Amino acid sequence: MNYFELFGLPIGFQVDTQKLRAAFMEIQKATHPDKFAQGNPEEQETALEQSALANKGYTLLNQKERILPYVLELLGILTPDEKYALEPDFLMEMMEFNEAWMDGEDENAKQGIIHQIEQIKNELYAPIKNYMEMDQIDSISQEAMLQIKSYYYKKKYLDRILEDFHH
Numbered sequence: 001m002n003y004f005e006l007f008g009l010p011i012g013f014q015v016d017t018q019k020l021r022a023a024f025m026e027i028q029k030a031t032h033p034d035k036f037a038q039g040n041p042e043e044q045e046t047a048l049e050q051s052a053l054a055n056k057g058y059t060l061l062n063q064k065e066r067i068l069p070y071v072l073e074l075l076g077i078l079t080p081d082e083k084y085a086l087e088p089d090f091l092m093e094m095m096e097f098n099e100a101w102m103d104g105e106d107e108n109a110k111q112g113i114i115h116q117i118e119q120i121k122n123e124l125y126a127p128i129k130n131y132m133e134m135d136q137i138d139s140i141s142q143e144a145m146l147q148i149k150s151y152y153y154k155k156k157y158l159d160r161i162l163e164d165f166h167h
Contacts, residue, residue: 002074003057012135013068015061027054068152071137077145084153093120094161101165114165121158124151 004011007023031050036043060066072078097113104110125132128148131140140148 003061003070004074006054006057007061009061010136010138011071011074012137013071013132014135015067016135017062020058020061024054024058027051068132068148072145072149072152075137075145077149078152084149086153086157090154090157094157097161110165114162117158117162121155124154124158 002011006027007020009015009019009023028051031047031054033044033048033051036047039047060070069078073080097117101110101113104113128144128151131137131144131148134140137145
C-alpha cells in the first residue's frame with residue numbers, strides 16, 4: 001500500500017491537503033494506540049503500526065518537495081540511491097557557473113550568477129509545469145515521466161549549487 005491509497009487520494013504531484021488532513025484524522029481516530037490500551041498485545045501492535053504509518057504518510061504528503069520523488073518511486077521510474085547520469089552539456093554549464101562564482105569579484109557578479117541559475121530552474125520547469133500541477137498522473141505519458149525525472153535530478157543539482165553559493 002502506498003500513502004495515496006492509505007488516505008484514499010489519487011496519485012499525483014499535487015495533494016489536496018484538506019482531504020489529506022480529513023483522511024489522516026479518520027485513520028488516527030480509528031487506530032490511535034490509546035484506543036487499544038485495553039486490547040490484546042496484537043491489537044495494540046497493529047494500532048501502533050497503522051498510526052505510525054499514517055503519521056509517516058501524512059508528513060511526506062505535506063512536504064511538496066518530497067512528493068515528486070515519492071511518486072516517481074511509486075511508478076518505478078526512480079529508484080532510491082539511483083546513480084542518475086546528467087547530460088554532459090548540463091554538467092559543463094554547471095562547472096562554468098562554479099568557476100564564475102569562484103572568480104566573482106563582487107556581490108553583483110555573484111547575484112547575477114544566482115539569477116542565471118534560478119532562470120535555468122524556471123526554464124527546466126516550464127515544459128513540465130502542467131504535469132506538476134496535476135492531482136492525478138493517469139494521463140501522463142512515459143516520455144513525460146522521464147522528462148519529469150530529468151527535471152527532478154537537474155533541480156536537485158541546481159539546488160545543491162545554490163546552497164553551496166549561499167554558504
